[in-house]
Amino acid sequence: MVEVVVRYKKSSVRLDSTRVNAFNGYEFISHAHTDHLTKARERKRVICTEETSLLAAVRGVEIKAVPPPEGFDVLSTGHMLGSAGLSIDGLFFYTGDIKLETYFFETPAIPRVECLLMESTYGSPEFLFPKPFEVLSQALDDIKYFLRREMPCVLMGYSLGKAQHLQIYFDERIECDKYTTQEIDVYNDIYRLFGYGITKKRLITGTPAHALNKRPWILYYPLRGSDDIFLKYLKKRYGAVLIAFTGWATKSEFAFGAGFDLTYPLSDHADFEELCEIVKRADPEKVLVLKGNARGLINELKRQGYSVRKVIDGNTVIDF
Ligand SMILES: [Zn+2]
Incomplete structure (x- = not known):
């Protein structure tokens, strides 16, 4: 199981952890799909949208939401109702699950950052979806x-x-x-x-x-x-x-x-081309990918000159 914590100034934020254990910092929940939602019955100090908080309640997770700490921002990601990513101004963007070619939500704005942590569910060139x-x-x-x-x-x-x-x-x-x-x-x-x-x-x-x-x-x-x-x-x-x-x-x-x-072929995730486009818009120095068989995406991004690696099981701390 992957656990990623991002630290900036005095704040630590754990990203989409499904673990039950408590964390001495903020929790970020990008959206209410089970692979992004804690298995605990309740969570305190959570950064998430109002929609995610309600959907989590329906799924049996009681959330105590708080505003993001200084420097952090929540940006919508077009994946489903309430889905959001987490950014630190000019430094970092975590996409959660994301869709660029949206059909009922606004197109997500991709911030330019030094480090991009992105989903890669369809990170293989064979996945190209029609509009x-x-x-x-x-x-x-x-x-x-x-x-x-x-x-x-x-x-x-x-x-x-x-x-x-x-x-x-x-x-x-x-x-x-x-x-x-x-x-x-x-x-x-x-x-x-x-x-x-x-x-x-x-x-x-x-x-x-x-x-x-x-x-x-x-x-x-x-x-x-x-x-x-x-x-x-x-x-x-x-x-x-x-x-x-x-x-x-x-x-x-x-x-x-x-x-x-x-x-x-209708998906609420970015396909291979959209994933490449997200990287292009973020223009990061470093790309970290999560989920799926991302070998094709990693190879393509390396070919384009990006520094890229997959986050593997275990704890990863990203410090700024
Ligand atoms: Zn999802």
Whole structure:
């Protein structure tokens, strides 16, 4: 497990630690996905956005948020509701999870810094995503095609983030009965609270089978394997079309391996080119990468003359 602490002036800030142990300093939580959120039940002295604080509460983590210490700034990163990075003026920027080619959030401003600590989930040159609205528009055409033939569609993405982004786009463009799950519905409420247009839906678990006989309908569902028993049932009983939205869809084997009917390369993470662009905009002397198989990104950045290395398991302290 990676743990990174950044120190500036008299303040120490621990970044996105999932550990339970307490830390004698500030905690920064970039967003409410579980791989960035503490496993502890509560956290004090947390730097995060209001949205992240609420979403964390839904996930069972009580946060006592405080303003960032002197010199630190929180910058939005376009990945999901409330997602943010942490910067120290001209010195440092931690991206958390980030998306440059956003579709419902403002484009993140990348500060010029000496040291850039960045995510690299898709840090391999094979990951190049089409523009999000092109993907969504193509998906809309395809979904309408199935609905005209009275085939229900199950639209799948991560329950927090992607599932809401799909609803913001498709809800107002598709006329038919719409369902979702409890898991997605609780996050819908928080998105709605911040003004995002997601319609209230019936929960699939409370829907009698005879209601689903009235076709077509769509169901927003968490991204699970096609061996999910409920997905199998929907396919067998109602002839539902299983449609997944994920950046991993660009890997050709995903569509076959996962057994879905359709997959679309829609991601809330930067693809390989966006990652390179983030580095270009930050113009750092040193790049540190986190996550994923980043070998391709590291090689490319070295070729461009950057000093770059991957942060590996253990404790890393960055001092300014
Ligand atoms: Zn994330």
